[in-house]
Amino acid sequence: xxxxxxxxxxxxxxxxxxxxxxxxxxxxxxxxxxxxxxxxxxxxxxxxxxxxxxxxxxxxxxxxxxxxxxxxxxxxxxxxxxxxxxxxxxxxxxxxxxxxxxxxxxxxxxxxxxxxxxxxxxxxxxxxxxxxxxxxxxxxxxxxxxxxxxxxxxxxxxxxxxxxxxxxxxxxxxxxxxxxxxxxxxxxxxxxxxxxxxxxxxxxxxxxxxxxxxxxxxxxxxxxxxxxxxxxxxxxxxxxxxxxxxxxxxxxxxxxxxxxxxxxxxxxxxxxxxxxxxxxxxxxxxxxxxxxxxxxxxxxxxxxxxxxxxxxxxxxxxxxxxxxxxxxxxxxxxxxxxxxxxxxxxxxxxxxxxxxxxxxxxxxxxxxxxxxxxxxxxxxxxxxxxxxxxxxxxxxxxxxxxxxxxxxxxxxxxxxxxxxxxxxxxxxxxxxxxxxxxxxxxxxxxx
Amino acid sequence: xxxxxxxxxxxxxxxxxxxxxxxxxxxxxxxxxxxxxxxxxxxxxxxxxxxxxxxxxxxxxxxxxxxxxxxxxxxxxxxxxxxxxxxxxxxxxxxxxxxxxxxxxxxxxxxxxxxxxxx
Numbered sequence: 001x002x003x004x005x006x007x008x009x010x011x012x013x014x015x016x017x018x019x020x021x022x023x024x025x026x027x028x029x030x031x032x033x034x035x036x037x038x039x040x041x042x043x044x045x046x047x048x049x050x051x052x053x054x055x056x057x058x059x060x061x062x063x064x065x066x067x068x069x070x071x072x073x074x075x076x077x078x079x080x081x082x083x084x085x086x087x088x089x090x091x092x093x094x095x096x097x098x099x100x101x102x103x104x105x106x107x108x109x110x111x112x113x114x115x116x117x118x119x120x121x122x123x124x125x126x127x128x129x130x131x132x133x134x135x136x137x138x139x140x141x142x143x144x145x146x147x148x149x150x151x152x153x154x155x156x157x158x159x160x161x162x163x164x165x166x167x168x169x170x171x172x173x174x175x176x177x178x179x180x181x182x183x184x185x186x187x188x189x190x191x192x193x194x195x196x197x198x199x200x201x202x203x204x205x206x207x208x209x210x211x212x213x214x215x216x217x218x219x220x221x222x223x224x225x226x227x228x229x230x231x232x233x234x235x236x237x238x239x240x241x242x243x244x245x246x247x248x249x250x251x252x253x254x255x256x257x258x259x260x261x262x263x264x265x266x267x268x269x270x271x272x273x274x275x276x277x278x279x280x281x282x283x284x285x286x287x288x289x290x291x292x293x294x295x296x297x298x299x300x301x302x303x304x305x306x307x308x309x310x311x312x313x314x315x316x317x318x319x320x321x322x323x324x325x326x327x328x329x330x331x332x333x334x335x336x337x338x339x340x341x342x343x344x345x346x347x348x349x350x351x352x353x354x355x356x357x358x359x360x361x362x363x364x365x366x367x368x369x370x371x372x373x374x375x376x377x378x379x380x381x382x383x384x385x386x387x388x389x390x391x392x393x394x395x396x397x398x399x400x401x402x403x404x405x406x407x408x409x410x411x412x413x414x415x416x417x418x419x420x421x422x423x424x425x426x427x428x429x430x431x432x433x434x435x436x437x438x439x440x441x442x443x444x445x446x447x
Numbered sequence: 448x449x450x451x452x453x454x455x456x457x458x459x460x461x462x463x464x465x466x467x468x469x470x471x472x473x474x475x476x477x478x479x480x481x482x483x484x485x486x487x488x489x490x491x492x493x494x495x496x497x498x499x500x501x502x503x504x505x506x507x508x509x510x511x512x513x514x515x516x517x518x519x520x521x522x523x524x525x526x527x528x529x530x531x532x533x534x535x536x537x538x539x540x541x542x543x544x545x546x547x548x549x550x551x552x553x554x555x556x557x558x559x560x561x562x563x564x565x566x
Binding site for chain 2: 009010011042071072079080081082083208294383384385386387388390391
């Protein structure tokens with residue numbers, strides 16, 4: 001099996017595209033069977049991305065492409081870039097990669113998106129299978145918080161019984177075409193579990209300004225679509241796993257009042273959530289706004305983690321906006337099942353996230369030898385936490401999977417996995433998958 | 448591509464990043480090897496560049512003695528990012544204070560390594 005990967009950077013998307021065609025597609029002997037393409041969002045124009053994809057399709061001779069925009073992209077053989085692209089090309093019969101599928105209305109109807117994944121998954125009979133999909137990421141209208149303020153101060157307090165209905169209205173108002181956050185991915189994962197799908201890996205495309213995000217399928221560029229494929233093989237086995245930085249556990253608290261359907265937390269420890277949240281992380285309003293104001297007031301360093309029916313800790317980002325009394329948290333409805341939920345705080349650090357990347361990669365290589373390739377979906381928040389030290393994460397992954405093993409890392413706006421029918425929708429985490437030969441247990445035989 | 452053109456192109460890439468005002472490759476004695484500026488640069492920016500030119504030797508000595516690869520300063524409403532390229536050159540990126548320093552430092556690190564390969 002021939003797998004090539006490369007990263008290039010340039011201010012012009014044309015130059016970046018030409019360079020990546022030379023470095024990745026040119027290295028494959030013949031026509032690649034599949035390409036994963038990640039561009040950074042700085043080129044902005046949809047037309048530019050369409051032209052770039054058309055060029056890649058023309059030069060590679062294949063329309064079997066999926067991808068999207070991510071604030072950072074990297075490959076095993078290149079430093080991460082925030083102004084360029086990374087591509088991974090596949091050719092060979094060890095792994096079958098299904099032609100790409102897409103569904104353009106996934107924010108509104110995530111269940112239908114899940115059916116697309118399921119259909120592709122079920123169309124292969126091979127022994128190892130893994131669905132791989134990319135979705136739209138967080139997206140907020142410019143006045144979303146102001147709209148939320150009206151709902152928060154008036155409706156949510158006056159008509160408490162209507163909380164969940166109002167929650168849905170809040171959620172709708174946060175995004176132009178349905179859910180502004182990536183909570184819909186949790187619905188996709190749970191629908192896949194119900195459909196008997198075992199393994200999947202996904203990530204959300206994102207522009208950190210949260211103005212737009214694009215997904216690629218073939219030479220098409222979408223704005224609110226799910227795109228994906230299914231990897232399958234009889235010869236190789238696939239491992240997928242996830243983790244986050246759990247090294248600095250600070251304290252516990254209780255979510256005491258919230259709108260289930262929107263992940264809008266009104267009270268923490270029976271106090272207004274906004275005030276209580278700042279008290280918990282021990283930061284003044286001014287300092288918090290200075291640190292996170294540019295990032296939609298999302299507290300990237302402080303992760304609240306909740307227990308769900310599958311995992312002890314699943315981390316979520318909290319948005320603590322000055323005009324709201326509550327806190328918006330990316331917690332799915334199903335996780336907010338009881339009335340008083342114990343939550344844990346984890347503080348993120350550069351070295352902590354590096355260690356978690358190594359932990360994830362080490363777990364992936366368990367029971368596997370001669371690894372052929374890897375795909376990693378790493379939260380873009382981790383990119384902001386680590387800064388220029390982010391390449392160390394990839395060095396550690398390389399250390400775990402092997403020096404010459406090609407892999408691609410996409411820095412996403414939400415990461416999701418289905419690991420042996422266990423759905424994981426999390427934030428500020430790393431999810432990954434590797435393909436390799438299963439280790440055969442050899443027992444000592446005494447003749 | 449000759450090396451001057453290559454370096455110049457890498458510096459130009461940097462000023463296309465959001466909020467970046469200038470990128471300059473200094474020799475550690477303060478001489479400018481190559482530079483690239485945004486079209487509408489201000490007097491304040493030039494004053495900050497002058498400060499960089501006068502202090503790059505001191506900064507590089509400090510970086511070398513403390514084994515630092517990157518140093519960031521905030522002055523005159525600008526963020527100044529110094530990245531070691533090799534023993535004799537330093538990549539300096541000047542951006543306004545709204546810049547996302549984490550994202551900028553990722554690209555500046557990449558550029559410093561590419562520029563090092565040209566020298």
